[in-house]
Amino acid sequence: MDQLSLVSSNKIFGGYQKVYSHQSSELKCKMNFSLYLPPQAEGGDVKLPVIFYLSGLTCSEQNFITKSGFQRYAADHGIIVVGPDTSPRGVKIPGDDESWDFGVAAGFYVDATKEPWSTNYRMASYVNKELYELIQQAFSNVVDPERIGIMGHSMGGHGALISTLRNPGLYKSVSAFAPICNPIQGPWGTKALTGYLGDDKSKWVEWDATELVKKYDGPPLTLLIDQGSIDQFYLDKQLLPENLVEACRSVGVPVILKLREGYDHSYYHIASYIGEHFDFHAKILKA
Amino acid sequence: MDQLSLVSSNKIFGGYQKVYSHQSSELKCKMNFSLYLPPQAEGGDVKLPVIFYLSGLTCSEQNFITKSGFQRYAADHGIIVVGPDTSPRGVKIPGDDESWDFGVAAGFYVDATKEPWSTNYRMASYVNKELYELIQQAFSNVVDPERIGIMGHSMGGHGALISTLRNPGLYKSVSAFAPICNPIQGPWGTKALTGYLGDDKSKWVEWDATELVKKYDGPPLTLLIDQGSIDQFYLDKQLLPENLVEACRSVGVPVILKLREGYDHSYYHIASYIGEHFDFHAKILKA
Numbered sequence: 001m002d003q004l005s006l007v008s009s010n011k012i013f014g015g016y017q018k019v020y021s022h023q024s025s026e027l028k029c030k031m032n033f034s035l036y037l038p039p040q041a042e043g044g045d046v047k048l049p050v051i052f053y054l055s056g057l058t059c060s061e062q063n064f065i066t067k068s069g070f071q072r073y074a075a076d077h078g079i080i081v082v083g084p085d086t087s088p089r090g091v092k093i094p095g096d097d098e099s100w101d102f103g104v105a106a107g108f109y110v111d112a113t114k115e116p117w118s119t120n121y122r123m124a125s126y127v128n129k130e131l132y133e134l135i136q137q138a139f140s141n142v143v144d145p146e147r148i149g150i151m152g153h154s155m156g157g158h159g160a161l162i163s164t165l166r167n168p169g170l171y172k173s174v175s176a177f178a179p180i181c182n183p184i185q186g187p188w189g190t191k192a193l194t195g196y197l198g199d200d201k202s203k204w205v206e207w208d209a210t211e212l213v214k215k216y217d218g219p220p221l222t223l224l225i226d227q228g229s230i231d232q233f234y235l236d237k238q239l240l241p242e243n244l245v246e247a248c249r250s251v252g253v254p255v256i257l258k259l260r261e262g263y264d265h266s267y268y269h270i271a272s273y274i275g276e277h278f279d280f281h282a283k284i285l286k287a
Numbered sequence: 288m289d290q291l292s293l294v295s296s297n298k299i300f301g302g303y304q305k306v307y308s309h310q311s312s313e314l315k316c317k318m319n320f321s322l323y324l325p326p327q328a329e330g331g332d333v334k335l336p337v338i339f340y341l342s343g344l345t346c347s348e349q350n351f352i353t354k355s356g357f358q359r360y361a362a363d364h365g366i367i368v369v370g371p372d373t374s375p376r377g378v379k380i381p382g383d384d385e386s387w388d389f390g391v392a393a394g395f396y397v398d399a400t401k402e403p404w405s406t407n408y409r410m411a412s413y414v415n416k417e418l419y420e421l422i423q424q425a426f427s428n429v430v431d432p433e434r435i436g437i438m439g440h441s442m443g444g445h446g447a448l449i450s451t452l453r454n455p456g457l458y459k460s461v462s463a464f465a466p467i468c469n470p471i472q473g474p475w476g477t478k479a480l481t482g483y484l485g486d487d488k489s490k491w492v493e494w495d496a497t498e499l500v501k502k503y504d505g506p507p508l509t510l511l512i513d514q515g516s517i518d519q520f521y522l523d524k525q526l527l528p529e530n531l532v533e534a535c536r537s538v539g540v541p542v543i544l545k546l547r548e549g550y551d552h553s554y555y556h557i558a559s560y561i562g563e564h565f566d567f568h569a570k571i572l573k574a
Contacts, residue, residue: 263298272299
């Protein structure tokens with residue numbers, strides 16, 4: 001584990017919430033990620049399932065670990081949880097901090113192809129290759145490589161969906177809170193995809209969950225989507241879960257859309273239902 | 288409710304986490320406080336117990352409502368939760384923002400008697416009179432004035448203890464995470480008490496839980512103290528729970544000290560055991 005530096009470690013619900021930093025070869029910068037080791041990891045001789053959690057716009061690895069209360073459920077189920085940051089950090093590309101919805105903390109979990117972003121903004125390869133493999137290697141004593149799931153929120157919900165749909169079999173379970181479901185149809189998505197990929201819209205569909213599910217040809221999957229009914233970004237048609245549901249139904253991919261009356265886009269929504277998501281993942285990962 | 292302005296309202300665990308602002312007559316400034324209304328408050332015709340939560344140094348009303356996950360337990364038990372801020376805000380006394388452990392966000396829940404603090408820094412009267420009465424008046428449809436408890440963390444744990452011990456019967460139940468238990472014996476406490484009360488140590492003992500419990504003559508009380516074993520401030524002898532326990536035993540006041548192996552001073556400790564504290568308060572408040 002030479003390549004990892006321990007940033008912090010706090011006991012919670014009998015396990016340990018840790019944050020590590022490491023030098024990312026994909027992103028060419030130093031990155032933080034969080035790792036929750038549930039009490040069942042103690043001793044280090046039992047292989048446990050893993051869930052990756054991808055955060056939303058403006059977040060770092062901190063928001064989920066301090067605000068969601070997920071550790072209670074991860075401890076109950078004996079699941080390791082990994083939370084990457086949301087973009088490269090400290091690479092200082094002109095304009096990278098001018099918008100809250102593009103550049104720093106807004107990597108959209110795609111691999112940029114357009115200069116100047118293409119050198120560093122490779123969040124898809126970072127999460128699904130580099131970090132995915134790093135976790136298995138560095139924590140090989142407790143990680144079961146056959147039982148890995150993914151979830152996320154908002155931009156990170158989009159990330160969880162496209163990571164699963166583009167890499168059949170990599171993640172056995174997937175769920176999302178208030179995900180951007182059809183980015184090519186919303187303002188955030190079109191801004192990000194134009195910035196990272198250029199104007200050719202035929203490239204955008206490779207990173208759009210609603211488009212990807214229509215061509216999905218991997219192992220059976222059930223998508224769980226959790227959406228607050230008064231979420232302003234949902235009402236503003238940034239998220240468009242109905243488009244994803246319609247696409248899923250057109251191709252026979254099972255999808256569950258939970259529309260939660262009165263909940264908004266915040267972590268208060270996530271905290272209220274993260275337990276249900278852990279139940280959903282555990283049922284699949286521990287089957 | 289003319290005097291209250293709603294700052295925010297977010298649905299969580301079926302209830303609503305709200306933040307209000309109001310003009311405080313005790314503190315002579317505008318103050319925020321949080322209020323969680325559990326699902327049982329809907330309809331507004333059932334009287335529910337209330338717990339006040341006092342936060343620690345550097346905190347505002349936000350830390351507890353975003354990081355502790357208490358709402359799950361408040362919703363389970365049907366308890367309203369009120370969280371004041373930790374000091375007057377925006378009153379601009381010279382030196383009020385020079386220290387993290389004195390002045391802004393460090394009111395210590397005492398009534399200052401020394402200039403220039405005595406005009407605004409009246410947190411004891413603010414919490415135990417002004418806010419205590421305001422909550423009963425503004426939410427009279429759902430608040431049961433006979434079932435009010437108090438808890439807190441660190442400086443706020445000290446606040447919960449002295450608020451209870453100085454005002455017999457005002458709070459029916461009390462608990463604290465990593466409280467400052469004997470402030471006249473620790474660096475934070477002696478700095479604050481010197482600053483707010485002056486050099487006369489005979490005044491300090493009126494605001495010290497360990498000293499107060501020796502003279503307690505109110506209704507029966509059980510103190511619950513929750514302390515992480517590797518909490519740096521505990522190890523540095525800022526908190527001194529053993530002194531409080533010894534004083535309690537000397538006068539026959541029941542006290543429970545839970546020393547939690549491996550937990551630190553953070554909200555990760557609080558999140559892990561806040562459920563047990565709600566169980567403790569509920570048993571008393573709902574008896």
